[in-house]
Amino acid sequence: MKSIAWDIWLYCNYDCKFCNTKTKILPDKIKSISEILNAWQNIHERYGRCKIYITGGEPFLYPNIFEIIKKIDALHDVHITTNLSFEIDMLVSNKISNKNIFINTTFHPFYVSLDTFLSKFIELQKSGYQSSVSYMCDDLQMSELLNYKKVFDSYGINITPSVYNGNNNSNNAVKHFIMSDDITCDDVKKDSIINSTFNYCDAGKCYACVNDSGDAFVCSVRREKLGNIFDNTFRFLENTIECHNKCFLLENKYSQKDIL
Ligand code: SF4
Numbered sequence: 001m002k003s004i005a006w007d008i009w010l011y012c013n014y015d016c017k018f019c020n021t022k023t024k025i026l027p028d029k030i031k032s033i034s035e036i037l038n039a040w041q042n043i044h045e046r047y048g049r050c051k052i053y054i055t056g057g058e059p060f061l062y063p064n065i066f067e068i069i070k071k072i073d074a075l076h077d078v079h080i081t082t083n084l085s086f087e088i089d090m091l092v093s094n095k096i097s098n099k100n101i102f103i104n105t106t107f108h109p110f111y112v113s114l115d116t117f118l119s120k121f122i123e124l125q126k127s128g129y130q131s132s133v134s135y136m137c138d139d140l141q142m143s144e145l146l147n148y149k150k151v152f153d154s155y156g157i158n159i160t161p162s163v164y165n166g167n168n169n170s171n172n173a174v175k176h177f178i179m180s181d182d183i184t185c186d187d188v189k190k191d192s193i194i195n196s197t198f199n200y201c202d203a204g205k206c207y208a209c210v211n212d213s214g215d216a217f218v219c220s221v222r223r224e225k226l227g228n229i230f231d232n233t234f235r236f237l238e239n240t241i242e243c244h245n246k247c248f249l250l251e252n253k254y255s256q257k258d259i260l
């Protein structure tokens with residue numbers, strides 16, 4: 001299944017100092033529901049059911065987001081990253097199916113108390129939604145992560161440190177201590193990729209990264225344009241590309257060190 005990460009918009013109600021994708025200013029103009037649905041319908045017709053990672057900004061603040069999710073969900077699997085500031089019962093009252101949707105929540109301790117976040121996350125789980133908790137790896141907020149982790153652990157909830165935008169300069173001792181408990185194949189691959197000189201990568205062929213204007217790119221680092229989803233010029237690449245970047249991205253799961 002092909003994957004597309006989509007910044008639905010950049011507006012966010014939080015103002016995390018380490019975040020370089022958000023804005024506090026509401027855009028003058030946004031894409032209408034029909035423009036959005038046409039775009040995802042066209043992609044469905046060309047590539048079948050894909051996995052759409054909706055991110056931002058804060059996606060749940062986008063006007064008519066529940067209707068948008070419901071319609072996209074009929075065409076593609078939906079994964080949404082959110083700061084969980086919305087009311088959980090809106091998912092149920094808007095009849096959002098928990099079948100194809102995955103909600104990745106991020107805990108931001110500068111903006112929400114641990115108790116409030118935890119109770120909302122537990123409500124999300126009780127409502128049957130597949131979900132996870134991430135924590136942004138930035139020195140501004142790494143010092144308390146071990147304590148937060150103990151509390152999440154006591155509820156049987158895993159909290160995953162998340163590296164963003166190629167930033168690997170955060171408090172590595174804390175990050176690696178936590179990751180060592182829960183090492184995954186992707187993490188092992190990530191370490192091997194960081195140390196390699198180049199990789200072949202399926203980003204662009206199996207994955208694309210779309211900004212709030214609909215422009216599509218190979219990944220968050222490789223900015224070769226793949227067209228635009230709103231004017232139906234978006235196309236995945238035919239072939240795997242060679243990449244010489246040191247890749248710290250979650251997208252590095254598309255790289256293929258094995259075939260070197
Ligand atoms: S909640 Fe997410 S999108 Fe909003 S400012 Fe923080 S990191 Fe950026």
Ligand code: SF4
Nearest residue numbers: 201219221243247251
């Ligand atoms: S290896 Fe990383 S930086 Fe290079 S194309 Fe793949 S995802 Fe992008």
